[in-house]
Amino acid sequence: MNDTLIRDAELLVTMDGDEIPGGWVALREGTVTGTGRPGTEPRAARTLSARGALVTPGLINTHHHIFQNLTRAYAPATRYELFDWLGTLYPLWAGLDEEAVEVSTWVGLAELALGGCTTTADMLHSHPRPRLTDAQIRAARQVGLRFHACRGALDLSERDGGPAPEEITQSTDEILADCERLVSTYHDPSPGSMVRIALAPATQAAVSERLMAETARLAERLDVRLHTHLAESLDEVTYCRETFGRRPVDQFEHVGWAGDRAWVAHFVFSEPGERARLGRWGTAVAHCPGSTMMLGAGAASLPALREAGVTVGLGCDGSASTDHASLWLEARTALAAARERGGAASTTARDVLRAATVDAAACLGREDGLGRLTPGAPADVTVWELDEFAFAGAHTDLVEAWLRCGPVRPRHTIVQGRPVVENGTLTLPHTHDMLSAHARISRRIQRLSD
Structure with a gap:
């Protein structure tokens, strides 16, 4: 069984020649196991929705x-x-x-x-x-x-x-x-x-x-x-x-x-x-x-x-x-x-x-499929949130709209099969503590008084 299935994309762009409306991508043990059209989704332990979103390689x-x-x-x-x-x-x-x-x-x-x-x-x-x-x-x-x-x-x-x-x-x-x-x-x-x-x-x-x-x-x-x-x-x-x-x-x-x-x-x-x-x-x-x-x-x-x-x-x-x-x-x-x-x-x-x-x-000299969503490639995926206001009226080409409209941020950013951003939010712990430490250090580096 796959670890993760990302399904129902408005458009899935594999960068390996396929652009699939309603497409899905399946991930297991840090690699892509497959992509496909709606109605052919495999089983997975976990499902992430890409409904209304553009899916690309990370x-x-x-x-x-x-x-x-x-x-x-x-x-x-x-x-x-x-x-x-x-x-x-x-x-x-x-x-x-x-x-x-x-x-x-x-x-x-x-x-x-x-x-x-x-x-x-x-x-x-x-x-x-x-x-x-x-x-x-x-x-x-x-x-x-x-x-x-x-x-x-x-x-x-x-x-x-x-x-x-x-x-x-x-x-x-x-x-x-x-x-x-x-x-x-x-x-x-x-x-x-x-x-x-x-x-x-x-x-x-x-x-x-x-x-x-x-x-x-x-x-x-x-x-x-x-x-x-x-x-x-x-x-x-x-x-x-x-x-x-x-x-x-x-x-x-x-x-x-x-x-x-x-x-x-x-x-x-x-x-x-x-x-x-x-x-x-x-x-x-x-x-x-x-x-x-x-x-x-x-x-x-x-x-x-x-x-x-x-x-x-x-x-x-x-x-x-x-x-x-x-x-x-x-x-x-x-x-x-x-x-x-x-x-x-x-x-x-x-x-x-x-x-x-x-x-x-x-x-970067990567010859392992990085940058593509193709079987065997590293499981790095970005699911782009197509904001309903910024994309209002953008119907004919979602890839062009992805860059011409916006600004756009990811709904999910997945690295090696693990979400680092999920539903628009970092999954990392201690984010507030790290930002506080950064503020302290950057003020020191810039020689500013506390």
Whole structure:
């Protein structure tokens, strides 16, 4: 018998070629066992109603800095572009400790679940104290989201000519040793795994050439994925030209990152030939238009990237630049940005849903069916509440309506067969206590008086 049956969907979208009015999806022991049309439902120990709702695979977030919710909408930084914004916030992030990272991650993952997200990658790039990635993984296990911990790093301090204060940087050797420790301790490459590790130097404009090159070699030896920012800002382009004598993509190839082991965030300031190179290499892009637009850099062109053969996933990016952790909101922003760049016919809501599910799973190197509702795939499902007022009059295409109407939040968010959000409410215990702890810690980090 199945553990859970989700039935009576207004529309079930499997992302495996089927859109089923009135459809159902059955789950057992953390995997999808089947989907089908009304009247063919199997038995299950528990039934959840999707009546009047859209059912999709859980959304997948390919790039984030969750800890930044401790400095969300920090007033002194709200008018700055990227490098000045970072310069304002770096000193505050020197206050991170294990409690701050664990609590901020717990709160951020809960917020992601409330936005329909079931899997997230997260880059923690500031390490003023040891074992902060361990604290993230503890929080992920408590919340129950599927978690790809991207072990971020900064090894160039202001003293070395880098942008970050010394308090949040580490030596290259220290970073590489901790990367290897994290992979050996936590990385689970098996199908349906809940925790994986990726190696993630922050950006070529803030780390040494040696760290980039040695991280690529280490990832090859350990067989894990690589992640970094690439061509995010004009300042990064200038830095790479002045420091290395190359554009960011040329430097990326020079240090051994060109290939299908890597996915990169943003890729806003790219030329047609550079997009084509990423497409040939199989290097994927985490598209985060909300963040780069908020920081004044504009957005990458989703249609142009796809035309070049680049796999594109979606990402919320930093909780202190985007200032939210709703992947639904990021998907809607991506739809609007793509149509603004490529024209009204260039991108549909289904294109964006693919970026947030199937293609996002490819960014993370998942080959276990994640991002689809198909037999054997991980049992990650989002049941979207189609509010009767926001969707009044939307009769012809529920997938388009899902992004064009709204705002939309999930009725149920299910990860590995377990509801994290049920009937619109988090199933997690101690939510008030965690929010109170977050308020206390974030005020400390921001150096505000109690």
